[in-house]
Structures are given as C-alpha cells and as structure tokens.
Amino acid sequence: MIKILAILAATALVLPAATDGNASKREHHRGEVRQHVLEKFDADKDGKLSESERATAKAACKTRFEEKKKQFDTDSDGKLNDAERDAARAACSAKLKEKHPELFAKSDTDGNGEISREEGKAAREARHEHRQDRREHRKDAGK
Secondary structure: OHHHHHHHHHHHHHHHHHOOOOHHHHHHHHHHHHHHHHHHHOOOOOOOOOHHHHHHHHHHHHHHHHHHHHHHOOOOOOOOOHHHHHHHHHHHHHHHHHHOHHHHHHHOOOOOOOOOHHHHHHHHHHHHHHHHHHHHHHHHHOO
16 A cells, blocks of 8 residues: 555656657756755765765655655555545546646546556556666666
C-alpha cells in the first residue's frame, strides 16, 4: 500500500523525462528538478550531492511521502485500504492531468480520464526501459 503512493509520487516527478516530444523541453525540466534539489540539499554548495546530503534528501522524501500517505489514510490505521488507494490514485491522476496533460494522455491508454493500476505499471515499465537505454547509450559513448 505504501508502495503505490511512492510509485505515484515518483511517476509524477519522473514521467515527464520518459515521454516523446521536444528533447530540449525534457532537458529543461530535468535541469529545473536538479537545480531545485541542489538548492535545497547541497549544504556545502559544491554543485553536487555528497553521500550525507543524498541521505538527507532521501529522508526528506520519505517524510514527504509519509505526510502524503496520511492525507489519504482516512481511517488512520497506517495503511491504505482499497478505497483509500483508489482515492490516492485518482488524486495523482488529476494532478498529472492538470500539470502535464500530454503525459497524462500518453499514460491514459484507454482514454477513460484516469490512470489505472495497469496503465501506471505500463508507464513505469516504459520509463525504466527508457532509463536503461540511456544508460547503455552513455556506456557505449564512453568507450
């Protein structure tokens, strides 16, 4: 149950990088995210995250996730039941639709206005494959 919120949160942040379209727009978004993370967590201002800074960022992400989980845990049992999970999924779908309509349309393959569990899984898998391809390309370019 916790996993679904983590996946939805990650999807909202990472999905823009995995879509077709204008590469410079994707790079711009990645640059903004990178800059935001550095501004917030690069304590020594050296332009990169050390292990301790990375750990701080990860802890902050976990705290934010727990806060989001509480928002949907209406019975306050520390877990998301099916109805709470559905509400979380619908909220994340609505947010993605509002902020990134082109990404939402690409993920909503059945066109019903919501991203189902299966559609979310397919989008994550596509993102994973895209990242793997980029890593392979970088490895090959470095040889």
